Amino acid sequence: APQTLRDRLTAHRSFIAEFTQQVHSYDGELVQEGQGVIKVLSPDHFIWQTVLPDEHLVQSDGNTVWVFNPLLEQVSLYSASEVMQDSPILLLAESDPEVWAQYRVRVVGERYEVTPQVTGGNIERFELQFQGDKLTELLIIDSQGQRSQFTLTSFTAPAKLTEQEFLFTIPADVDIDDQRTQPDAG
C-alpha cells in the first residue's frame, strides 16, 4: 500500500524548505502572496517564517505556538495541543496518530488529499504533493473556496536543527496576547 501520509511526513526527522505562497479567492482573484522558510523537527517542532511582503512568524516547540508579527509589534501564544490539529501547516510536524485520525486521507499518485472527518470547519480540505521524498506543494482550500497554495523549493532533509532553535524569546516592547489554556508560571 502507498506509504501513509504520516509515514511520509515523519520519514524525515527534520527538514527545511523555502516557500512561495499565493492566495486566490474562489473567483480566481489574487488576494495575498508571500515568501518564506519552513523548518520542521519531529515531533511537533516547527518554524514557519514569512519574510515577504513583510515579516511574520509561526513557531512551535511542541508546547507553545507563538504567532509573532513584528510590524504589528504583537505576539500571540497558544497551547500547541489546541491549535495543532486545526492548522494544516502545523500538521506537517504532527506525529500523534490520534490527531491524524481526525482526517481522511486519499492518495492519488504522489498527491495526498486530506479532508477533516468533521465537516463544517473553515478548512474544506488540503492537499500535499510529493516528488520522491520531497514535499513540493501544500494547497489549502477553505469553505469559501479560497485557495492558498504553498510551493516548496530547496527541500533539504535531514536538516541540522536543534530543539533550542524552536524556543521563541519574546522581544521587548511587544504586545503579548496570551491565549494559552493554562499559561505556565514562567
Add this chain to the structure above:
Amino acid sequence: CPQTPVVEAPEVADPAQAFAQHQQSLTTLSHWQVRGKVAIKTAEESNTANLNWQLAGADYKLMLTSFIGTSLMELEGDKYQAVLKVDGETYHSRAPERLIYQTTGWRLPVSTLPDWILGRLSQPNAKHVLDSSGKLASQSLQTDDGLLWQIDYREYQQAGGHWLPRKMTIHGPEITIKLVISKWELQDQ
C-alpha cells in the same frame, strides 16, 4: 531579502501649503488596492490577519485572510448596501457598519475608512496635526454615529508617484486597529 528602506519625505518650509497640495493630489485616487497586515484589538480579544482592501469609486471590497490563507471575513458593497461573509454565513444589509458590529464586535466605519487609509482628511474641519513634510501625522473626528476616532500615521511610503501611508493606528470606541500596508496598487482611470 532586504527590507524595503524607510524613505522619509523631505521637510518643507511651509507644511500647511504642502499639506493642501498633498490632500489635493489624493482626491485623484478613486481606484486602488492595498495589501498588508492588520491587528484589531477590542476589549475582549485581539486578532491579526492579512488585509486586502479594494476601492473602485463608491464600490469597496475588504478581505481579511488568515496567515495560512483561509478567508476570515469578506465585505463587499457600495454606498447603499453590502454583503458580509463571515464564519460561513452570508449577510446582506443596508447598514454594513451595524452588521459588522453585530457579527464581529468590531466597529469598522466602512464609509470613512478609504479616506483614513489614503491619509486624507475625512472631514474638512477635523482636528489634525501635520508632520514636517506636510502630510497628516494624525486626524481626530466624530463620525455621523457620534463615535470619536483618532488616526495616527506613523510611516509613509511612495507608490505610483504619491506619498501614501505605510503604518497607521486607528483609535476608536473599544477598538484599536493597527494597519501596516505592504503594497499599494493605484489604477489611474
